[in-house]
Amino acid sequence: MTQPVLHKNLPLIEVADALILDDLYADPQAARHLLAQLGPTVAVVAPGEMDNLLMRLLKLGHTPKVMEA
Amino acid sequence: MPRYFDEDLPRVGADKLKKMNALWGGNNKMRKDDGIACISNGLKDHQKVRAAVANLKPWERNALALIKRMGGTIPSHTLKIGILASGLHPPRSYGYRDDLIEHLLHRGLLLVTGSYSPDYLESYSYRSSLLYSDERLLVPIGQPECLPLEIRPIQPSGEAHFRRPSAIALDVMGILHAIENMGGLRLTQNGTVRVSDEAKLRKAMRWDEKGMEIEGFLFPNPVHAWLSAFGYSDLLQKTEGGLLVLKESPEHFASRPFSEQIRLLLEGFLRMDTWWEASIKNSYFDNDGKGRSQGRMAITMALTALPLNPESVYSIRDFDKALYQRIGEDFALDYPPNRPSYYRSTDAARQKQELLQWQETTRSDWLKQEFPWLVGAFTTWLYFMGLVELFVDNGQLAGFRLTDTGRVTFHPELATVTPEEPSAQTENQPAWVVQPNFDIIAYLERVSAPQLAFLERHAERTASHKHTAHYRLTRESVYRGLESGTKLEELVHILQTGSQAELAQNVLVELREWAGLRERILLRREARLLEFASPHALQTSLEQGLKGSIVAGRFLLLEPDAKVPEATSIDYAKPLPKNLTATETGLIGWKRIPSDLVTAAQLDQWAEVTADDSWQITRTSVTKALKPGKKLTELLDLLNNRLKPSLPPLLDLALRSWAGASYPIELESVIVLRCRPEKVFQVLISSPLMISYWKGYIYPDLLFVEREQLEPLRERLQWLGWQISERLNIIPIGKHSP
Numbered sequence: 001m002t003q004p005v006l007h008k009n010l011p012l013i014e015v016a017d018a019l020i021l022d023d024l025y026a027d028p029q030a031a032r033h034l035l036a037q038l039g040p041t042v043a044v045v046a047p048g049e050m051d052n053l054l055m056r057l058l059k060l061g062h063t064p065k066v067m068e069a
Numbered sequence: 070m071p072r073y074f075d076e077d078l079p080r081v082g083a084d085k086l087k088k089m090n091a092l093w094g095g096n097n098k099m100r101k102d103d104g105i106a107c108i109s110n111g112l113k114d115h116q117k118v119r120a121a122v123a124n125l126k127p128w129e130r131n132a133l134a135l136i137k138r139m140g141g142t143i144p145s146h147t148l149k150i151g152i153l154a155s156g157l158h159p160p161r162s163y164g165y166r167d168d169l170i171e172h173l174l175h176r177g178l179l180l181v182t183g184s185y186s187p188d189y190l191e192s193y194s195y196r197s198s199l200l201y202s203d204e205r206l207l208v209p210i211g212q213p214e215c216l217p218l219e220i221r222p223i224q225p226s227g228e229a230h231f232r233r234p235s236a237i238a239l240d241v242m243g244i245l246h247a248i249e250n251m252g253g254l255r256l257t258q259n260g261t262v263r264v265s266d267e268a269k270l271r272k273a274m275r276w277d278e279k280g281m282e283i284e285g286f287l288f289p290n291p292v293h294a295w296l297s298a299f300g301y302s303d304l305l306q307k308t309e310g311g312l313l314v315l316k317e318s319p320e321h322f323a324s325r326p327f328s329e330q331i332r333l334l335l336e337g338f339l340r341m342d343t344w345w346e347a348s349i350k351n352s353y354f355d356n357d358g359k360g361r362s363q364g365r366m367a368i369t370m371a372l373t374a375l376p377l378n379p380e381s382v383y384s385i386r387d388f389d390k391a392l393y394q395r396i397g398e399d400f401a402l403d404y405p406p407n408r409p410s411y412y413r414s415t416d417a418a419r420q421k422q423e424l425l426q427w428q429e430t431t432r433s434d435w436l437k438q439e440f441p442w443l444v445g446a447f448t449t450w451l452y453f454m455g456l457v458e459l460f461v462d463n464g465q466l467a468g469f470r471l472t473d474t475g476r477v478t479f480h481p482e483l484a485t486v487t488p489e490e491p492s493a494q495t496e497n498q499p500a501w502v503v504q505p506n507f508d509i510i511a512y513l514e515r516v517s518a519p520q521l522a523f524l525e526r527h528a529e530r531t532a533s534h535k536h537t538a539h540y541r542l543t544r545e546s547v548y549r550g551l552e553s554g555t556k557l558e559e560l561v562h563i564l565q566t567g568s569q570a571e572l573a574q575n576v577l578v579e580l581r582e583w584a585g586l587r588e589r590i591l592l593r594r595e596a597r598l599l600e601f602a603s604p605h606a607l608q609t610s611l612e613q614g615l616k617g618s619i620v621a622g623r624f625l626l627l628e629p630d631a632k633v634p635e636a637t638s639i640d641y642a643k644p645l646p647k648n649l650t651a652t653e654t655g656l657i658g659w660k661r662i663p664s665d666l667v668t669a670a671q672l673d674q675w676a677e678v679t680a681d682d683s684w685q686i687t688r689t690s691v692t693k694a695l696k697p698g699k700k701l702t703e704l705l706d707l708l709n710n711r712l713k714p715s716l717p718p719l720l721d722l723a724l725r726s727w728a729g730a731s732y733p734i735e736l737e738s739v740i741v742l743r744c745r746p747e748k749v750f751q752v753l754i755s756s757p758l759m760i761s762y763w764k765g766y767i768y769p770d771l772l773f774v775e776r777e778q779l780e781p782l783r784e785r786l787q788w789l790g791w792q793i794s795e796r797l798n799i800i801p802i803g804k805h806s807p
Binding site for chain 1: 552586590594598600601606621633635636639641642669671674696
């Protein structure tokens with residue numbers, strides 16, 4: 001791959017601390033909405049599952065900031 | 070949608086067009102085309118329209134004002150009753166007052182809509198035509214005028230009840246929030262709200278099935294009332310997915326001035342036709358709601374016609390009598406009164422006697438039927454919306470007066486002399502107090518509509534009373550407010566402005582803490598991520614001026630305005646390419662050009678990796694994926710959307726079976742006698758001699774033989790003289806497969 005690949009309209013989750021993402025992958029209800037982990041603090045969210053992940057995060061007591069881009 | 074006469078005019082009869090011309094300077098000698106052109110040109114000219122409207126009689130202008138109030142269309146009977154209730158109209162010449170509507174049509178002020186003949190009025194007393202006026206005629210029209218009612222004030226007695234606008238706003242916001250929290254209401258195929266969702270809303274609002282009680286007054290079937298009112302006030306909309314959802318947020322509604330909120334809701338109540346103010350006698354009574362719609366219009370006109378003295382209290386009985394004098398002989402909730410036709414006598418004295426008898430009966434019927442409904446209108450929507458203050462004596466409604474809101478609503482021309490609505494900027498006293506324990510006490514007589522909307526968005530309402538509403542700042546409520554777009558500094562500033570004091574230090578610290586927590590997880594719905602071949606290539610691009618933040622070794626999160634270098638693009642908002650293959654045994658292959666960031670991870674969730682870009686779906690892998698709550702449809706959607714060629718049917722069956730579906734399959738070694746002629750088959754299964762040979766049959770031609778009866782059966786068949794083939798004539802699979 002020499003030319004970069006632009007991933008448009010990609011649902012992503014970014015966390016301030018890698019431990020948060022580890023916890024989410026350890027929670028089966030949250031993990032089912034998460035796909036590839038791009039780095040310690042970033043993962044791809046399954047397309048169409050952002051609202052379900054948000055609901056799960058709220059249930060777990062998190063207050064995530066939802067952004068468009 | 071604006072309505073204009075132009076398209077309907079060619080279908081108006083020539084005789085009527087000649088009369089309609091007069092308003093625009095035409096005459097009755099004009100040809101039809103010229104007449105149409107005369108009216109159309111007149112309507113196009115603003116000055117001519119203003120002049121025409123200025124020359125109308127007050128009652129004719131009133132008719133246009135009522136059409137405007139109803140949103141551009143009005144049933145003919147509602148218009149008739151509205152005009153009669155205003156007290157401004159020509160005197161009755163004979164019989165029914167259909168003359169009023171006919172006159173307006175001939176004057177060119179209205180036409181019939183929803184009919185091929187826009188000049189045809191329904192002549193039956195119980196049927197109504199839907200009328201409209203040209204939008205351009207309605208532009209210069211103001212509020213309806215009324216002849217003051219002949220009614221005298223009384224000394225108020227009994228207990229006074231009134232509602233503050235802010236209390237009403239709180240209630241309305243509560244209902245809107247409940248609808249919003251439910252994610253909308255599901256509709257049936259007929260477009261009505263599902264009974265189960267009505268029940269959910271009732272439960273969310275803690276309304277009794279019988280109704281809600283407000284300060285001792287019963288408001289029946291509030292779900293029905295408010296959904297209708299919101300619908301007609303244009304606050305709800307139907308989605309393509311069969312949901313009834315809010316057209317605007319509760320906060321947006323609440324940010325309007327209180328008087329505008331009430332005017333909007335009043336429009337909804339005036340237009341609704343299915344809700345009842347009181348318990349229904351039977352389902353046939355005013356089953357189409359036209360009577361109630363006319364009655365509500367008449368009440369609002371009569372309230373507009375009250376002598377304007379803010380302190381005046383009127384007896385409900387006097388009001389009823391005054392209203393009856395205006396409309397009583399032409400209106401009833403069900404069938405309108407039938408005036409005597411004098412067919413039995415031509416004698417004037419006899420006619421007078423018949424008329425008097427009829428008037429007595431009509432009034433007596435009104436008192437039994439219409440008066441209780443009128444009281445219901447006062448104690449439900451008029452009271453709930455704070456339009457009237459009620460006086461209750463010995464448990465009965467005795468009198469009322471218009472509140473400030475009522476006077477502004479029914480007399481908007483007085484708006485300039487009405488005190489401004491409360492606002493934190495102009496008041497010397499605080500609109501609320503924020504306590505160190507995060508409780509907020511809002512003073513309803515001081516809080517403005519936007520302030521109330523702000524509290525609703527950023528705090529949990531814990532209680533509301535006549536003079537105060539209680540809220541609490543919680544992590545969730547503050548989060549909800551910040552998610553709606555408020556910045557932390559803005560939140561603090563508005564809380565301090567409303568309370569006219571600094572916030573307690575612990576409140577400030579906690580608000581900052583809560584806002585900080587929100588920054589710990591970011592969910593990006595539509596990120597733009599640039600993937601490089603290596604971290605080095607990424608660094609090089611950054612050095613060349615590309616704007617973004619590195620989120621992982623090779624991935625750069627682009628800033629919204631960042632210009633993208635030449636790159637292969639994958640759009641996750643669109644379906645990804647069909648680049649997967651599958652065998653019947655569940656071996657999945659992926660031709661990853663271009664390589665997206667979701668496919669491999671999605672397949673990992675359902676299958677075991679066997680090699681690069683190859684996965685094996687097994688019973689175990691599917692069961693494992695289903696365990697945390699995933700659904701098989703997710704896998705089937707993935708495969709159906711991405712496989713080329715499509716999913717092998719056997720694998721589809723296997724996946725469904727592994728997910729728990731069961732298919733009735735039977736397998737057994739049997740001895741079969743096949744007998745294709747139906748007549749012979751019937752004889753063999755019904756013969757007493759043969760019955761002991763059979764284990765059973767499958768219609769139409771298979772008989773199953775008891776194993777120990779095989780040889781006796783052979784002998785019997787030989788006795789019958791039949792040639793028996795030792796092989797079944799079956800279709801070999803593969804040669805003649807379907």
